[in-house]
Amino acid sequence: MSVPIPDLRVRALNSHAIRSESDYVLYWMVANRRLRWNFSLDRAVHWAKELKKPLLILEALRTDYRWASDRLHRFVIEGMCDNASARLPAGVRYYPYVEPKQGAGRGLVAALARRAAVIVSDDFPCFFLPRMLEAAARRANVRFEAVDSNGLLPLRATDRVFTLAHSFRRFLQKELLPHLRQSPRAEPLAGLKLPKHSALPDDIEQRWPAATPAGLQLPESLYGSLEIDHQVRPASMKGGSEAADRRLQAFVEGKLKRYADDRNQPEQDVPSGLSPYLHFGHISAHEIWDRLTRHEKWTESCVAEKPSGSAEGWWGMSGPAEGFADQLLTWRELGYNMCWQQEYDTYESLPDWARVTMEEHEGDKRPYLYSIEEFERAETHDPLWNAAQRQLVREGLIHNYLRMLWGKKIYEWSANGRDALETMIHLNNKYAVDGRNPNSYSGIGWVLGRYDRAWGPERKIFGKLRYMTSENTAKKVRVKRYLETYSAAGPPGLTRVACDGGPNRSIHSFGAKLARTER
Ligand SMILES: Cc1cc2nc3c(=O)[nH]c(=O)nc-3n(C[C@H](O)[C@H](O)[C@H](O)COP(=O)(O)OP(=O)(O)OC[C@H]3O[C@@H](n4cnc5c(N)ncnc54)[C@H](O)[C@@H]3O)c2cc1C
Structure with missing residues (x-):
């Protein structure tokens, strides 16, 4: 049986119908660049099972966005490398595409959309992504859904824009618990049985060749000659879900206990360092929450009785874990609450x-x-x-x-x-x-x-x-x-x-x- 995806997290971006006679379900991965803990992937799996279709997962990297650089390309490609090396069940194909020159990727989504029964993508509230999805949905002749896997609170759980962390925290304390019970699946592809893919038409494979595992392992071979900013050199942190997972484990099992006392000390390296992985979707807030609460042996019965809006004493976790949870929940999701509802950069x-x-x-x-x-x-x-x-x-x-x-x-x-x-x-x-x-x-x-x-x-x-x-x-x-x-x-x-x-x-x-x- 497929896992129900909360309605609040699913948005149809056009009014077209599902085309059940088409070849596959297309998941266009643009923000949640991971194969685990991902509501968008859950939704795509749901449709694939329901329609008895194979699942095609497209993860693409374009060159023409502002600030594109070696640093960002490398981080994203390292994430693609992890996804490409995952063992996928029959009936699921992962298609990584790195644009080899500016504009070369144009038309790929439209070409894949023509053979899709339904398209699912990631609802990210910021930068060029909302515009890109809306344009693609307008062009597609099939149902196009954007799924919100951004945080523990669905973006559309409230249409109020919070202007203070205190009032948002109070809101979370009153409203968040039911949403915490609805988590994406840790391993949505495990045990999945879908019909086999037939090959994509040659004109697609030839015009937009998928990056090879060898190419993904040498990211520079994919971005070295692109028209992006080569002055911004790759960072030393490695991208991808595997690096994110190691960082999370090291944090929860090691640095977390010092978080309350030493988080503000620049020389101590106590914070988790997870924000780049959260940004590119290599890790999910749900997975972090799951690991944190298991470490704290936390259950819902631990929460305080009355919401106070205070950062301490609500969750009933250890002091450091409460401090971390407040950053991950209140401060992180406050920004998301604003971005989908109003101008944020003016x-x-x-x-x-x-x-x-x-x-x-x-x-x-x-x-x-x-x-x-x-x-x-x-x-x-x-x-x-x-x-x-x-x-x-x-x-x-x-x-x-x-x-x-x-x-x-x-x-x-x-x-x-x-x-x-x-x-x-x-x-x-x-x-x-x-x-x-x-x-x-x-x-x-x-x-x-x-x-x-x-x-x-x-x-x-x-x-x-x-x-x-x-x-x-x-x-x-x-x-x-x-x-x-x-x-x-x-x-x-x-x-x-x-x-x-x-x-x-x-x-x-x-x-x-x-x-x-x-x-
Ligand atoms: C001028 C300025 C610019 C910033 N730019 C960014 C940015 O580009 N991207 C970004 O993710 N954060 C930004 N922040 C917020 C914050 O500095 C980072 O989220 C945090 O330092 C990330 O490190 P960490 O993952 O080790 O955090 P941890 O302390 O381990 O916290 C865990 C997670 O909670 C969230 N978080 C923590 N602190 C904050 C905060 N103050 N506001 C919002 N969320 C928070 C992040 O998602 C973070 O990964 C900015 C803050 C300031 C003042």
Whole structure:
């Protein structure tokens, strides 16, 4: 019997009917790039069983999206390599396609759609994906469904946009439990018996050849000559579900117990490091939750009786596990709650009070003002900020606590909030492996007042925005070793990453105009 997929998680993107006489069910994997714990795959399996059709899983990687780079390509291809090496039951075919040049992949989904009985894809609320799916669904002549496997709360469980973490947490405390009972299957393909695939027509296989296992094992052979940003070198973290799984295990069985005390210490490497894997769908929030709750021997009977909106004491887990659950649930899903319902990347989408206070202080004399290029090259007067920026450029991440400082200083050293927003979005999305995600926009928005309140006393430049300084940060958390590791010279043996702005530089020429440092 197939597992029911919660209705709230399924959206028909067109009104076409299922074509039961067609060749297969098509699952077009665009965001949940994994074969486990995935409601979209569950849905595709459901249709394949119901219609007695084989299942074709297409995972494609295009070249023409903003910020495409060696770093992002490699991470995604490593994920494809894991998927390609999974043992699949008869009747399930995995079709990995890496566009060999810009535009070459055009037409592939439409060609596969013509032979599909129904198409299932991933409902991701951000970046170019919603537009891409809508366009494909308009062109397809068959039912096209988008399935939400983003988080533990279905996106459409509420149409309220939450403006504070506290009110969202309270909502979760009241409403989440029934949704937790509806989990995707850990191994949706296990034991599956479907009719065998007949071969795809030659014109499809020849025009859009599937990447071979050997090619996927040498990612550079697939992206080395593409028109993407080669200055942004691959990060040292390996992509894919297997690496994600190892990281999750190491975290839950090792670092978790220190999460409450040491999460904010940049030198300690205590956080899970799962955000890039969550972003590319190499791991699911459901699997993380399952592992966490099993480790904590948690059951529903552990939760407190009355929702309080407080981050502590609700779940009835150990302190570190509650702290982690709050990040994974409240903070992560808060961003997703916003992204599917409203603009998330524009200055106008920030709270009124924050825009008013930034505009009231736009004329304040700024002791330092940097261009996008100076920020990018870590050429500010502030060693801690420069170290954080170098970590981002070299490794594709910044420690969370320093990420907040990184953003606050970009605001302080930019002419206004609008420019700061653009600079943060560009640098974060270009270099961070977990960038281009709802949490990118909620984190950057937080720097400029989103999910926060007005703070007093009112200060120069910041007005009522929450204020952070490198001096206070260096007093609160240990950074000596961090500063050494991310010094301009870098640790011995480090391959330096050039950062001249790459192909995206021209869009940020605004920075050059306003930038002059009064040093
Ligand atoms: C300026 C700025 C930019 C940011 N850009 C991104 C981004 O591009 N992508 C991204 O995923 N996060 C972003 N964040 C949020 C946060 O910094 C990262 O999610 C976190 O550092 C990821 O590390 P981790 O996986 O080790 O987190 P852990 O501490 O292990 O937490 C587990 C998971 O909870 C979620 N989480 C943790 N902290 C936050 C947070 N503050 N907000 C939202 N979700 C959170 C993430 O999904 C994370 O993987 C940004 C924050 C700021 C201030």
